[in-house]
Amino acid sequence: MTIDPSGAHRLGELMCETTSAILWSPAKSWVQKQAPATTLLCRVGSGQATYHRFDPRLKQHQITYGKRMIISKHQPDAVAGWLSGREIRQRRYFNGEVTTLNLLAHTCCHEFAHLLQHVSGQRYRGSVHNRHFYRILDELHSSGGAEAARQHLAELAKHAGTPVPDETIPAPDTRRLMARWTVGDAVGFGAGKRQLQGTIIRVNRKTCTVEGTGPCRGLRYRVPVVLLQALAD
Incomplete structure (x- = not known):
């Protein structure tokens, strides 16, 4: 199944809503206790780049979901190149099943884990995907947060008329x-x-x-x- 750019942009907006409602909302008070007045801005980028960054001047965490990333994760042949797919299979997130829905929900969790990693002071230059990061990401999955994000994104997309494919994508040969x-x-x-x-x-x-x-x-x-x-x- 493919998705056009306008549909991908809309789905990116739903990923932003999911991140804010399911991941940020329960963590907000803890984050602001560590760093008062901290906020989160989620946005959809026009390219493929998907990332978390922190603006100390604004005290604002920013998560960007690339529109081209969303398009790519609808294409089975392109999925193998994404870290999110390898994480799902190797760490048995969502029972190790790679689907477009699982990829996008996990992407929300991956970028939010970077936010929590930054707040915890465990993100270092040259050591971003470190053991501290994966401990946080593992906890997001084991606590049920990732599954809640998955279900929320699926419901939002369904109501918006752009359901996300949930068929298993085979591992590459x-x-x-x-x-x-x-x-x-x-x-x-x-x-x-x-x-x-x-x-x-x-x-x-x-x-x-x-x-x-x-x-x-x-x-x-x-x-x-x-x-x-x-x-x-």
């Missing part, structure tokens, strides 16, 4: 994906302004070793095959 790549292929990985690029210099069992080119020259990366995208020569 790693061997088939590996067969696509050979030494010398020009590839990109990452998203938006954070996309990196390079040339494959070694094909491993589940990853490829990539030597950076352009702005990434001089660096080497070991990249999971599901994250690679072909670049024109």
Whole structure:
């Protein structure tokens, strides 16, 4: 199932509503006890970038859900490249079932976990997805908060006339994906302004070793095959 840009924007607004009502509302008093007058702004971005940031001048947490991210998570072939899908499968969130609904609900929880991580003083430069972050994210799922967000988002989308697909998306066939790549292929990985690029210099069992080119020259990366995208020569 696909979704058009206007539908994706509307669904992003529903993700914002879900984040505010289900995740922020019960945590607000605790957050403001740690940092008085702190607020949350959720917004829909026009690109793919999805992130949490804090503006100390305004004392405002900001969560952005990228419209292109929402479109991508409606496309089974694109799902493998998202961290949210790997987290669901590897950490058994939502019983390990990857669906578009689960991906979007989990994305709300993932970004909100970054907010709680920041408030707890456990987000460090170069160490964002650390053990503190995953302890918070695990608690959001084990406490029922993630399931509440999932159900709330599903109901909002249904009433808005844009129900979110909830059919299981199969795990990618790693061997088939590996067969696509050979030494010398020009590839990109990452998203938006954070996309990196390079040339494959070694094909491993589940990853490829990539030597950076352009702005990434001089660096080497070991990249999971599901994250690679072909670049024109």
